[in-house]
Amino acid sequence: MELERVDTQRAYDLIWEKITTLELAPGAPLNEQELAEEFGMGTVPVREALKWLAHENLVEVTERHGIYVADVNVDDLQQLSEMRLSLESLSARLAAERVEPDDLVVLEALRREQETLTAEELRDLFDLDHKFHQAVAKAAHNKYLAQTLDRLFGLSRRLWYLVLPHLETLSSSVEMHVALTEAIESGDVDRAAAIMYEHVKEFYDDVREILMARE
């Protein structure tokens, strides 16, 4: 039982990674058997993991077409951006209100890590940006908010990977991190919320522009 749960978590993580990085493209069919073989585990944990993912809107299960990766479109982009704009600014606002020394250490470490990356290392920069958002959410000290943002992140990540090939650099995120960390550290709630809002908005605007140009 215990082992099976560990496997389920592992299967979930692996499939999540594949879906959100578009290795498993939107609309792609999913085969329990194949995935199980690939991961070197039984089909039961894979099936469990697919249920969790369906629960999170990343996988669709239908009578007629079986299991496949959920589709993604511009409507999703709009809806996700609406949600994240609200929640990420709330997260930054609460972080500025509640940040603790430990949280600041993490934010500072991430900033330094970011300095070692060049603007062309897009994937790494994006992953780092994600870690930064998670660190802010942690500093907000609201576990429901952190959970909700995590779920939304999986969905956004796909959008981002969709536009990745069309991006050359990740705009302005370095300055943003510095400014946001400062606002959080100084407890400037309004400024923290505003910076985060602009940052998230910029991201979705970029993605939208590219998606629109493609269609």
Next chain:
Amino acid sequence: MASARDEIQRVYGLIRDQITGLELAPGTPINEQHLAEDLGVDVVSVQEALQLLAHDKLVVISPRHEHGTYVANVHLADLDQLSEIRLTLEGRSAQLAAQRATSDDLEALDAVAEEHAAVPPEDSKRYFEVDHKFHRVIAEAARNEYLADMLERLYGLSQRLWYLTLDRLDFLPAAVGEHLDLLEAIRAGHTDHAKQIMRHHVKDFYNKVRKLMTVTVKVSYGEDVRSVVVEENALLGGAIVSTGLPLEQPCGGRGTCGKCKVLVEGDLAPLDDAEQKLLSSAEKSAGYRLACRARVLGDVMVTLAPVVVYSNKIFRASDDHVRRTEVPLGLAIDLGSTTVAAFVTTLDNGKVCAGAAALNQQTIFGADVISRLSAAVQDEETAQRISKLALSSIVQAIDALRLPTRVKKRIGRMTIVGNCAMHHLLLNYPVESLSTLPFQPHSTAAVRSTDGMFAEVFPSEVEVALPPLIGGFVGSDALACLAYYDFDRAPGPMAAIDLGTNGEVMVTDGERILVASTAAGPAFEGVNISCGSRAVDGAIVGVEAHQEDSSFTLTTIGDLPPVGLTGSGLLELVCQLRRIGVVDRSGRFVADHPSFGQRISKDEDGVPRLLITEEGVDRRGFEPGEEGVQVPLYLTQLDIRELQKAKGAVHAAAETLMDLLDLQPSDLEHMILTGSFGSQLNLEAVVGLGMIPPVDLEVIQTSDNGAGFGAALFLDDEEFERGERIAAMAEQVDLDLEPGFSERFIKALELPGIPGRLEDPRPPAS
């Protein structure tokens, strides 16, 4: 697969409803087999559904040998966090709905609003359902699937917390009006207004639920009263600790040591086994609980056990009461405003064998009697509480005697004496007339039978009697002194003064007995003095000033680092300062005094003060044995004023009574000083500062515990009757009505010098 999945989703929904509706309460263990049977579904579906619920954090799955599978617990923090995120998302939802709602959406909203208005006001559950629907329809109108999905989850999680307070939610109907306003804003497309209304609606609701989920714990420790808001059902001990006030818990809250006894009033869970075992029946009925076990259900008021009293009332003259096993015993209680003393007596010969004392816990309602009376007048509940505090202080004083149970069982009688206020407050008599002019007692009559008032605390066969009061100012404590010092049998003029929070002055010329009470204030007990201290370890009881190096030699109890001044320490210090001219006749500091002037400075408020020592210790908030913080101790100008008022009142009262009986100081054959520090008094200081009329030192006697020993006399029926006779013949003098008292009082504020003994280098202040 698909139909199996639908079935899992259905079972998931069923269990989720049970969890959010609290049919499956937080913390409830889940047995898959039983749950499947209850729901009429197969076990596999239940298992699958539980996996999904665990993913939603509504269920916790852990190995069987740990906690197994159970419904996730909820805490106040969950409510706060959910409220924050819902506030944002619901606001966004309303905003988007106002922007995007179609006519179909508006129709649907109208329908829900109608449905809402039709819910009977008492049907809270139905209100929730319709409210839920309303929020769902708005989320739909917002045209954002992710938002709707997220809000649905958050609603489910929140609902569990709301349901905890469901039976007490009486404000749901108010939400209907808010829904209508919101509907109009959405219809009109006022996005910001819609957002605002929704945020307010959500916030208001959480606030109300939060209030129902929390309770206020008020903790008093002496005069320090603090309060804290905690979750309902929280442990009392944790709440107390979070106020920063000291709580002794040597066993770490396991309920084995019984040290964290606190007096609590308010709504608490019933006593658990550990409390039943570790609390005596007297403690239980007085309202004691173990802080580490008691859970808080409503607002409560906690009184922490006060610091141990060191007093001359604690003594052990003999162990006759333990050794002579056949002799019945009596208890005499002196219920003082500050200290409550208990004395145990062998009834066959009236011998007082041991005494012990506790602090009067009523001090949380004020150190002085007037504040307690006005608190008791306010409402019946407070009056009852004050009465109960007196009772529990008596219980503590008796506990302090540390009588073995078999000895306790031999107690057949008890007398309680006290001033009028203590007497009335204990018996819960009406005190309106006692607290306003012309200060009439409700009743002065002796109380022979207390109608089972103490039955919960003492076995019912114990006779409890309260001797009569002398008048509205002079209580049975003074009566006990009169009886103990034989005022009714005095061959010639004598006087006695009981120095306490109130100073009782008694004078007889051999025929008439006059008694008056002065509002001396608690200065003699070290209260209301900036560095005042009760007679605890380290308290300063003696002072010697040295002119040559402007230093003081301090004598402290137990020879420990000084913590503050006791009443006698204060008297001696001021007397010394007066002798060497650091304080003038009017009580003012002489700032340019040649040697001690350098010790005089001003505090933040500009009040002059004199440094007693740099090496004082502040032990407030520290456990016994801990060191405390080093602080300087000062005597301030206000402290001297306080002492002047106290001693002036006593002096003027004694003079007035003597005058009424045509007595001169030289006529007195005896002058007895008793009270909480009677025997520790430095008589030279007493006379030197003019606390009593100028009698010869030889006629002054000090005596401990006059009131307590008198109370012990009253355990005997004949003596009790004698007490009643004395009460009838003693005359109470109302000092405020005596012409000339005020002038005497003002004159007595002065600090004279003892001719020939005290040097007074300066002329009297003009």
